[in-house]
Amino acid sequence: MLTMIRNLAALCALVFAGCSSGSAIDQDASWNKADQKFVQEMIPHHEQAAVMSEMVSNVEVSGETAALATEIIRAQASEIKLMKGFLSEWGVEFDPDSDPHVGHMMSGDESHGMMTDEELAELENSMGSNFEKMWLTMMVAHHKGAIKMAETVIADGKDARVKTLAEAIISEQKKEVDLIDSLLAKLGS
Secondary structure: OHHHHHHHHHHHHHHHHHOOOOOOOOOOOOOOHHHHHHHHHHHHHHHHHHHHHHHHHHOOOOHHHHHHHHHHHHHHHHHHHHHHHHHHHHOOOOOOOOOOOOOOOOOHHHHOOOOOHHHHHHHHOOOHHHHHHHHHHHHHHHHHHHHHHHHHHHHHOOOHHHHHHHHHHHHHHHHHHHHHHHHHHHHOO
């Protein structure tokens, strides 16, 4: 009997350890781990796009690029607010400093288009058409990463509102990628 209790205790410890990367999710909840992962990773992803877009105001660029940067800041700020609301509703804290995996930079395709600190510094230190070409090129990679993240949560997520947001992200960012491609063509890239 004592062995069975020890085995049960060990099993419970393993189950709780498996839940340590976030709060436990009720089987009947309207959301799942895929929804949570998407929201927790998309918030810093959007925040980085906003930081990159704010850099545009410090450099002389075409009116179309400036307008796109302003739109990115506006759209992503409202989506960040919405996603933070989801986390609050789910009882999941968002503190990227407390979880080393949230927004973590990975190599290759797993970076989802996130720029490194070095890439951001290079962008910030560039000027004129070099800045504009670099910003547009980086934003295409950033948007394509967001699209991939959104496609994943549509396939794996459970929350209908998160899926609706993901569909909107895909639609809007595909349009912006097309616009960016045309702007890059005008710049001769």
